[in-house]
Amino acid sequence: MEKYDVLIIGSGPAGLFAAMELERRGLKRIGIIDRETYPAGGLLNDGKLNFHRRIGIDTAELGLDDTRADALIGEVKEILTAVPGCRQVTFPGTDMILAWERIAWERNVDFIAPEQWHWGTDNGRRVVDHLRNRLKSTAFLLGREVHSIQIGPDSIILECGREKDSCPLECSVLLAAPGRKGAYWFRSEARRIDIDTAFGPIDVGIRVELNRKFFDTLTDTVYDPKFLIRTNRHRDRVRTFCTNPGGRVRFEHYGEFKIMNGDALAGQKTSNTNFALLNTIRLTEPFSDTTMFGQMIAKQFHLLGDGAPIVQRVGDFREGKRSRKETFLSERHHFHVCEPSCTAVPGDITLGMPARIVDNLWESLKTLDKIVPGILHPSTLLYAPEIKFFDTNYPTDEQLETNIGHIFVAGDGAGKSRGIVGAAVTGILAARGMLAKHF
Ligand SMILES: Cc1cc2nc3c(=O)[nH]c(=O)nc-3n(C[C@H](O)[C@H](O)[C@H](O)COP(=O)(O)OP(=O)(O)OC[C@H]3O[C@@H](n4cnc5c(N)ncnc54)[C@H](O)[C@@H]3O)c2cc1C
CATH class of the missing domain: 3.50.50.60 (FAD/NAD(P)-binding domain)
Known part of the structure; x- marks a missing residue:
């Protein structure tokens, strides 16, 4: 041996x-x-x-x-x-970064812009x-x-x-x-x-994809901006994570289901930017198994999307309607402004996600839209689920x-x-x- x-x-x-x-x-x-x-x-x-x-x-x-x-x-x-091929993409401490920190602070949001390379x-x-x-x-x-x-x-x-x-x-x-x-x-x-x-917390949320012109003012200064939000309604923690300017939304394969993620190439950019918006969930009693909780959500989407994750336009979400193939690229609804970089199934993300998480994510998106106006353009895409399985301690x-x-x-x-x-x-x-x- x-x-x-x-x-x-x-x-x-x-x-x-x-x-x-x-x-x-x-x-x-x-x-x-x-x-x-x-x-x-x-x-x-x-x-x-x-x-x-x-x-x-x-x-x-x-x-x-x-x-x-x-x-x-x-x-x-x-x-x-x-x-x-590794190059520095964020230089901390600039006046622009201090300005973003200030804008976020006015909305009670913590903003971190560290040294970043890609x-x-x-x-x-x-x-x-x-x-x-x-x-x-x-x-x-x-x-x-x-x-x-x-x-x-x-x-x-x-x-x-x-x-x-x-x-x-x-x-x-x-x-x-x-x-x-x-x-x-x-x-x-x-x-x-x-x-x-032991069971630790789990991060559950969505991957947001939008026309990069709405986000470039921020990502030109901070490649991967980190916003940390404490929601008003439930006092839960939501954060942005893994921003990809000019990037692609991707599936992560887990055998029984797929979840969302994103990346970017160095040599070829898309017209979109994507980022994760994640709600940290801790469970205590009587049920503390965050793994099973996350897997149940992923499986629910797998079922609803017939084997694929679900995507919904912000315009549809606002009206409480599911997204549909027939209107997914509709110019009348301004949906053509953001062409998806990933083929998920148009549907209703609220069907697969607990109400408390949906509340937290929507409240956070509205807060972020005040910091970086344009995030909630009707064409913006909300892909679900994105889940970070780091839940076993x-x-x-x-x-x-x-x-x-x-x-x-x-x-x-x-x-x-x-x-x-x-x-x-x-x-x-x-x-x-x-x-x-x-x-
Ligand atoms: C699409 C995508 C984009 C990402 N982008 C970024 C990013 O931009 N920046 C960032 O910091 N992080 C990013 N991440 C996360 C990053 O990949 C992980 O945080 C990191 O790789 C974790 O490192 P690790 O060494 O813990 O495990 P891993 O890198 O996952 O390596 C674990 C290895 O263990 C092997 N393995 C597992 N079980 C067994 C077994 N039983 N027998 C033999 N081998 C086994 C696997 O094959 C794997 O190669 C991204 C992840 C994804 C999916």
Whole structure:
């Protein structure tokens, strides 16, 4: 059986940055396992980078004070901004940004405009090749899916591959960084081997797409503007996330359903801008399973859209009408002003979403329209659902070791990060934890 000091499940930013840190500190027998045949995880997606301690990680949960958080983000920044095709798109602290902050503040909205860089989905492979080439001794064990984790007396054994050509791998320390798509597989394994898990909040909302001319005044200054809103009616938290000027709306595939997302290319722009508008939901008692809650919403849309997400024009939404194929591009309704970049099914988003979430999203859109007039043009498209499945928490120590010694977690799939930079930060933290505790 092949034996490693550290095995890492997942070749996304969390896994790659962990391996880089382990190699840099002289560890030799490291393996990265991925079920895909190309080691990338979410690095092939868009590559918008937010360098700010309030974005992508929870510093309190990770036990990081501002100085340590900034230092870690700085280390990630040095590596990521050196990748080919990555360019700075937001320069914080300008007069224009201060003006936007002021306009948002007048509406009781918090506005964050951190330093941002972008490489674009079309540069993704160059970026991944560059990062992979930084790793000299790490073994890439690709095209292998980990099915189960067994804890032996002195080591951890991973069963990989299909049943008949299953190949066990052995390690002293394991890092699980399986991303959002591997999150539920890992959670069931974690529960089977008694790793503690808990339900965290879940983000549920919509992807908004509009003619970019309404948003360019803002995104020309801040590529990915972050608005944080506390709604008046329910006092819930809503935020904008992942803005893509000149970008495309895309489906994210989850087997039983599809959810919305968005990206942008560096070399080719559309006439639209899209962003996510997300409502953070926490459940307490009698039902706290935010995973099932999110999945039920996604499945409801899957049912209503006959296998596809739903899209509704703001003009129809305002009148309480579903959108229809026949009028979807109607000039009379001014719908032609925004041509969709994604083919979802015209319908009624309020049928699939709880009323409280719809209230929160609509109130937030009205607030945003006062800050950036034009968002609520009748042609604006509301795609649903967009859901961020980072809802399982793993109580760990600050080195990211779980209650089962020698098993560490990092990245989005373990609820430790949200985004590329945050995932990379947690990968480094876990690597340092392993070195401090076990080697
Ligand atoms: C369309 C889209 C656009 C995005 N745009 C951005 C953006 O602009 N900026 C940003 O910061 N973030 C963006 N994200 C989110 C970003 O991709 C993630 O936050 C990030 O990749 C998380 O990193 P990770 O290392 O935790 O997991 P991932 O990058 O998801 O990597 C996990 C890896 O684990 C592997 N894996 C899972 N389970 C197993 C198993 N059982 N066996 C073997 N391998 C397994 C998967 O194949 C995957 O390669 C976007 C996401 C999408 C879908």
